[in-house]
Amino acid sequence: MNTVNTINELREQVRAWKAEGLTIGLCPTMGYLHEGHASLMDASVKSCDRTVASVFVNPIQFGPNEDLATYPRDFESDCKLLEAHGVDLVFHPEPAEMYADDFCTFVDIDVLSKTLCGKTRPIHFRGVCTVITKLLNTVTPDKIFFGQKDAQQLAIIRRMVRDLNFNVEVIGCPIVREADGLAKSSRNTYLNPDERRAARILSRAVRLGQSIADEGERSSETLLAAMREKLASEPMADVEYVEVVNGENMQPVDTFREGDLVAMAVRIGGTRLIDNFTVGQPPIEFQEGQSNAD
Ligand code: AMP
Numbered sequence: 001m002n003t004v005n006t007i008n009e010l011r012e013q014v015r016a017w018k019a020e021g022l023t024i025g026l027c028p029t030m031g032y033l034h035e036g037h038a039s040l041m042d043a044s045v046k047s048c049d050r051t052v053a054s055v056f057v058n059p060i061q062f063g064p065n066e067d068l069a070t071y072p073r074d075f076e077s078d079c080k081l082l083e084a085h086g087v088d089l090v091f092h093p094e095p096a097e098m099y100a101d102d103f104c105t106f107v108d109i110d111v112l113s114k115t116l117c118g119k120t121r122p123i124h125f126r127g128v129c130t131v132i133t134k135l136l137n138t139v140t141p142d143k144i145f146f147g148q149k150d151a152q153q154l155a156i157i158r159r160m161v162r163d164l165n166f167n168v169e170v171i172g173c174p175i176v177r178e179a180d181g182l183a184k185s186s187r188n189t190y191l192n193p194d195e196r197r198a199a200r201i202l203s204r205a206v207r208l209g210q211s212i213a214d215e216g217e218r219s220s221e222t223l224l225a226a227m228r229e230k231l232a233s234e235p236m237a238d239v240e241y242v243e244v245v246n247g248e249n250m251q252p253v254d255t256f257r258e259g260d261l262v263a264m265a266v267r268i269g270g271t272r273l274i275d276n277f278t279v280g281q282p283p284i285e286f287q288e289g290q291s292n293a294d
Contacts, residue, residue, distance in 0.1 A: 001083045003090045007098075010052075010091050010138050018140075022049035026141035026168075028132060031055040032072040032186035033081045036176040040145040041085040043173050052139055053082050054091040060099065060106075061127025072189050091135075098134060107133045107164075109156050112250040116152050116243060116263050117274070128153055129160050136166050144168050149175045149183050151261050151276045155250055175275075177203065181286030183275050195269040198236035202266055202275040203286060205230045205242070209262050210283045218255050220244040223262065231266060240265040240272065247278060 025044030044051040062068035113125035146154045181203030205227045242264040258280035
């Protein structure tokens with residue numbers, strides 16, 4: 001596995017592969033990798049001749065009061081994981097390589113970025129769309145891989161690719177969870193043991209929501225009331241939002257149907273966690289644990 005730090009080196013490698021007629025998969029990440037990220041690598045390695053992973057904590061997608069400075073980083077351990085999963089090339093640039101001092105061009109997406117996480121993170125998706133555009137322009141991959149864990153991000157990238165005619169197939173990969181149901185996330189490392197236990201409430205709420213939807217309920221209000229009650233049963237949970245939105249345009253729906261998205265953001269202690277399910281997906285499975293959240 002090779003590591004490169006500059007756009008030019010990345011382009012050079014891509015050019016050589018393309019000259020050989022090889023297909024390329026791209027998996028963008030911010031590092032501190034876990035099995036959720038690895039599932040993207042596995043999907044890419046399986047369906048593309050070469051896989052590029054980027055490890056870059058993208059400063060422009062963090063708001064002023066967010067965790068850019070403290071975001072966990074461990075590049076050495078990331079490389080071990082990437083190598084073990086068959087990644088061919090890691091792109092690990094410094095911020096200055098991506099953003100010149102006078103950088104002032106952004107890709108902004110309307111409508112889809114205004115709901116859910118966009119309400120409290122107003123510049124987040126602009127930062128994501130801009131960095132993904134830069135990566136797409138450099139790597140020109142056949143496929144790009146994203147996790148369903150960040151469902152709004154996935155929907156936004158799909159729309160950006162369609163709207164701006166990027167010649168790439170967007171692949172969404174299922175959420176990978178811990179044994180007790182918590183969606184794997186680099187930010188889980190912020191949780192102390194009590195918070196970690198309390199964090200189970202998100203997946204419990206997902207499972208409850210799924211069972212209610214599977215029983216045939218179609219009113220968002222009814223579904224959300226039950227999920228909110230579940231979340232409220234955990235004293236450490238501070239709910240930012242739980243919403244039902246159309247799976248493509250991310251706009252709230254009163255009556256939901258298959259393909260719609262039920263998404264939440266919940267703070268546990270100081271840590272903001274997200275989880276979601278798509279209506280009609282098979283129920284999530286996890287082991288029961290001993291906690292108030294069950
Ligand atoms: P991040 O490093 O948090 O920006 O995530 C990089 C990519 O990995 C994104 O497409 C995420 O949606 C995906 N990802 C992160 N956690 C998980 C997970 N638990 N399951 C599936 N995909 C994930």
